[in-house]
Amino acid sequence: MIEVFNSNNVDRYSNLRASYFAKANNMTEVAGSDSHVVSTLGRCVDIIQAENTLDSVLRSMRRGKITIGTTGYITSKEMIEHAKYKIENSKDDIIRYFKENHPHLTGVCSFLIDVFESNPNSMVWRAVYQVAVYLTTKLSNKINFKNQDYNVLYERNLRAILPMILT
Numbered sequence: 001m002i003e004v005f006n007s008n009n010v011d012r013y014s015n016l017r018a019s020y021f022a023k024a025n026n027m028t029e030v031a032g033s034d035s036h037v038v039s040t041l042g043r044c045v046d047i048i049q050a051e052n053t054l055d056s057v058l059r060s061m062r063r064g065k066i067t068i069g070t071t072g073y074i075t076s077k078e079m080i081e082h083a084k085y086k087i088e089n090s091k092d093d094i095i096r097y098f099k100e101n102h103p104h105l106t107g108v109c110s111f112l113i114d115v116f117e118s119n120p121n122s123m124v125w126r127a128v129y130q131v132a133v134y135l136t137t138k139l140s141n142k143i144n145f146k147n148q149d150y151n152v153l154y155e156r157n158l159r160a161i162l163p164m165i166l167t
Contacts, residue, residue, distance in 0.1 A: 001061065005031035005071045007043045010079070010133050011140035028064035031071050036082045045069040076129045084120045087113060101156075135165045 004019040022029045031044035047069040050060035060066070074082075087094070091113060098106040116125060142148040142164055152160045 001028040001030055001064070001066070003032045004029040005044060005068060006034045007032070007040060007072060007074050008034040008036075008079075010073055011137040012073075013137065013140040013144045017144040028061075028066055029068060030066055031068045037078050037085065039078055039081070040074055043070075043072045043074070076126050076133075079129055080120060080125055083116075083125075087116065139165050 002018060002022045004022050005015050006018075009015045019029060021027075030046045033040050033043040035041045035043065045068075047067050048057055048060050049065040050056040094113065095106065095110060098109045102109075119125075139148075139161070143150045143153075148164055152164065
């Protein structure tokens with residue numbers, strides 16, 4: 001069993017690649033809402049052909065008696081809501097990470113966090129989100145279907161990642 005649809009994979013290529021993999025390996029496909037905000041709970045629904053008991057559900061899952069019922073991608077508003085939650089709960093960790101790994105950008109990072117927190121619902125952030133989705137989609141396509149090296153993502157090296165996105 002493999003998740004082939006994740007509502008947070010707004011690049012769509014990751015979901016497509018997972019589906020190709022599942023079909024090539026004869027695996028049962030399922031969907032997941034990957035909910036980090038209340039509004040996305042139940043966004044994706046899998047239908048399991050089973051009696052209403054835990055044993056029956058687990059048996060049906062093992063036998064692949066599951067179909068994807070509904071799917072839907074997270075909206076920009078929901079993604080910004082999630083970013084707001086993450087920043088509120090991780091601000092100190094984010095700043096610490098920048099101090100340790102990118103000290104020359106710590107001031108810019110702090111400034112952007114402050115600006116975001118002062119008005120998270122600004123049209124500016126929706127535009128930033130749209131640009132980020134566009135660039136992420138380009139990168140995902142290159143990694144998932146054009147055999148670009150995904151290991152560069154683990155390094156978190158923007159100098160290596162940006163050329164992959166911009167070319």
